[in-house]
Amino acid sequence: MLNTLSLQTTSSEKSTVLPPVRIGIIGLGTVGSGTVKLLSRNPLVDVVQIAVKSIDKARSLSDIDVSALLTTDAMAVVNNPNVQIVVELVGGIELARQWISTALNNKKHVVTANKALIATHGAELFALAKANGVALLFEASVAGGIPILMPLKMCLAANKITEIAGILNGTTNYILTRMMEDGWDFQTALTKAQALGFAEADPSSDVDGHDAAYKLAILAKIAFQRQIDVAEIFVEGITAITPADIDYAKRFGYTIRLIGLARWNEERQCPELRVHPMLLKNTHPLANVYNEYNAIWVKGDAVGDTMFYGKGAGEMPTASAVCADVLALVKDIQSNNLTACAGMEVFLAAEKVTPLPISETTNRYYIRLNTKDEAGVLAELGKAFGDEGVSLESFLQLPGQEPETASLMLVTHLAQEKNVQQALKNIVALTVTKSIGCVLRVL
Numbered sequence: 001m002l003n004t005l006s007l008q009t010t011s012s013e014k015s016t017v018l019p020p021v022r023i024g025i026i027g028l029g030t031v032g033s034g035t036v037k038l039l040s041r042n043p044l045v046d047v048v049q050i051a052v053k054s055i056d057k058a059r060s061l062s063d064i065d066v067s068a069l070l071t072t073d074a075m076a077v078v079n080n081p082n083v084q085i086v087v088e089l090v091g092g093i094e095l096a097r098q099w100i101s102t103a104l105n106n107k108k109h110v111v112t113a114n115k116a117l118i119a120t121h122g123a124e125l126f127a128l129a130k131a132n133g134v135a136l137l138f139e140a141s142v143a144g145g146i147p148i149l150m151p152l153k154m155c156l157a158a159n160k161i162t163e164i165a166g167i168l169n170g171t172t173n174y175i176l177t178r179m180m181e182d183g184w185d186f187q188t189a190l191t192k193a194q195a196l197g198f199a200e201a202d203p204s205s206d207v208d209g210h211d212a213a214y215k216l217a218i219l220a221k222i223a224f225q226r227q228i229d230v231a232e233i234f235v236e237g238i239t240a241i242t243p244a245d246i247d248y249a250k251r252f253g254y255t256i257r258l259i260g261l262a263r264w265n266e267e268r269q270c271p272e273l274r275v276h277p278m279l280l281k282n283t284h285p286l287a288n289v290y291n292e293y294n295a296i297w298v299k300g301d302a303v304g305d306t307m308f309y310g311k312g313a314g315e316m317p318t319a320s321a322v323c324a325d326v327l328a329l330v331k332d333i334q335s336n337n338l339t340a341c342a343g344m345e346v347f348l349a350a351e352k353v354t355p356l357p358i359s360e361t362t363n364r365y366y367i368r369l370n371t372k373d374e375a376g377v378l379a380e381l382g383k384a385f386g387d388e389g390v391s392l393e394s395f396l397q398l399p400g401q402e403p404e405t406a407s408l409m410l411v412t413h414l415a416q417e418k419n420v421q422q423a424l425k426n427i428v429a430l431t432v433t434k435s436i437g438c439v440l441r442v443l
Contacts, residue, residue, distance in 0.1 A: 020046040021330045024077040024108075026099055027089035028052045028070075031113060031140070033061055034319030035087060035326075040064050042323075044330050051077045078103040085329055087322060088112040097121055104128040104136065109333070111325040113140035113318060119214040119230045122221070126347040135332070135341035137325035142215040143168060143294045145317025146310040147324075152222045152298070153342065159300030161223035164262040165443060168215045168275075170292035170312045171199045171206035172238050172258040176277075177290045180246050180255065186239060198292050198313075208237035209258065209275040216260035216275055219296070224264055224271050227352040234358040236276035245368060245438050248409045251396060254279040254366070255287040259443060265356050273355040279366050279442040286443075359418040364393070366411050367420075368437035369427070373399070373406040377432045381408070384430065388423040390415040405434055411442065 023045050025032055032050070039045050050066055051074040059066075071077065078086055078099050086103040088096055088110065096117050103110050105128065112118070117125075118138050129136040139149050143166070152161070167173050171193055178189040190207065193199035205211045217230040238258050249256050256277055263272040280287040285307050289295040294312025299305055311317035328340040371377050378395070385392060391413040398407045412420065420439075427433050 018334045020044055021333050022046050022048045022082050022084045023087060023326065024049045024051075024080055024083035024085070025087045025089065026051045026074045026077055027091075028059060028066070029089065030315045031318045031322065032087075032089040033059060034315035035089065035322045036061060036064060036066060038316075038319050038323045039326065042327070044334075045326065048082055049077050049080055074099050075102065078106060078108065083108060084333060085109045085111060085326060087326065088114060089322065090114075091116070093117050093120060097125075100125055100136070101128055104132050104134055107132045107134055109135045109137075109329045111137045111140075111322060111329065113138070113322055115141040115211070115214040115218065119217040122218070122347045123227060129341070130348065133338070135329060135338060137329065137340055138218075139325050140318050140321035142218050143296060143308070144170075144310070144312040144314060145320045146294060146296065146308050146312060147321070148219070148296050148308050149222060151308070152219070156298065156300050156303060156306070159302045160264075161298060161300050162264050163299040164216075164219050164223055164260075164296060165286060166212075166216070166219070166260045166296035167257055167286055167289050167294050168212040168260045168296070168312065169206050169209075169258060170294055170314075171203060172209075172212075173289065173294070174198045174292045175207070176238060176241070176246075176256055176258065179241070179243060180250075181290075183243055183246075185243055186241060207239055209235040212258060212260045212275045216262055216273060219260075220262040220271055220273055221347065221350070223262060223298070224353070226271070226350050227347075228271070228273065228355070229352070232273070232355050234274040234276065234355075236274075238277050240438065241277055242438070244407075245440070248368065248396065249279055249366065252279070252366070252394070252409070252411060253282050254442070255282055255284075256280075256440065257286060257289070259286070261443070268356055270353050270356050272361050274358060274361070277440050279440055281443075284443065359416075359421070361417050362414055363417065363420075364412055364414055364442035365420055366409065366438070366440045366442060367424070368439075369408045369410070370400055370434040370437055371406050371408055372432045372434065373404050374432070377406070378408070380430055380432055381410075381427060384426045385412070385423045387426070388419040390419055390423050400434070402434075407437070 050069045055070045175189040213233045213235045259278040260275045295309040332338050393411045393413050396409040400406045
């Protein structure tokens with residue numbers, strides 16, 4: 001007899017439904033624990049095996065006893081003939097790729113929250129799934145508990161998606177929120193985020209923007225129906241943002257957020273794909289997303305502007321998305337009709353597209369300069385920008401940190417990136433320039 005975990009039901013209740021679908025889980029960390037808690041209350045599933053790093057590790061599972069289900073061999077789960085759905089919740093790329101590939105070749109359905117794996121090897125894994133007549137689902141890989149991938153695949157399928165802008169990482173959003181509301185510097189806010197469990201011990205993937213880039217690649221593949229290499233997405237993190245930049249942005253009526261931006265360029269027939277800090281007008285919906293929350297703003301040609309908002313990480317929100325995929329597969333298994341993976345053909349059939357180089361994108365810019373405090377400085381700066389076709393919209397001057405210096409905050413009109421960068425190179429060479437403090441694009 002299998003050692004299983006399921007909601008306690010009466011024999012009469014069991015007799016009125018099909019046998020529960022058997023689940024194997026790889027990973028019993030934060031999200032894995034939440035997944036077990038949610039699945040344990042559902043009579044449609046039985047968790048029959050769970051792979052963990054250490055069987056003896058203390059776990060917070062309330063009164064749920066999983067000791068009889070544990071193994072330290074993940075391959076035992078994917079090769080278990082009694083498992084119908086494998087749920088991978090460990091992360092990483094190579095080991096997860098091996099586990100999921102084996103599970104698919106064993107004709108088992110797979111649910112994963114692994115954004116890095118789907119973003120980099122999605123096409124390969126979907127080909128395996130198709131060849132074996134099984135499904136690979138990954139709703140939890142983007143924005144935790146926020147339903148976004150299924151709406152893009154199904155609910156907005158009639159639309160031509162023209163733009164997606166998202167706060168896709170809760171760690172960076174928490175840090176920027178605390179810098180804005182409490183006046184903390186980056187390191188102080190990061191330390192607090194780590195203490196609260198919002199940031200990893202090594203936060204580089206979050207604060208350098210790579211976590212958001214994986215998620216943006218997945219969103220863009222579905223929205224634009226193209227194959228996209230995540231390595232070609234322009235990525236810039238938030239480590240250079242200072243309290244001064246937060247304060248100056250406020251003075252201009254802006255908020256700073258780390259934004260993943262996917263915008264279709266109709267003329268070039270390719271997307272702009274980038275992750276970097278941006279200034280948002282305080283009236284923009286994304287400007288009012290605080291702390292660890294995520295939000296994705298989607299623009300379709302028929303529906304117009306839509307907004308998806310909620311907790312982008314955490315035990316139960318992410319487990320909610322994982323279990324939604326599991327239960328969709330349960331329905332398919334019990335009806336013998338595989339529909340849950342509808343819309344994923346894009347990962348197999350779509351052509352590859354190269355994103356527009358960042359140098360050719362057009363933006364407005366916020367630029368902070370440290371200069372000498374003397375007559376004619378603004379005129380020299382204006383000429384340097386004007387020579388490259390960059391027009392200034394507004395500026396603010398404050399005393400500099402050193403005697404006889406000034407801090408100048410400039411906001412430009414729309415300009416091409418390469419022209420702005422050339423103007424800044426020319427400005428660095430001016431005798432009136434002390435340093436360039438910060439350059440941010442404006443959404």
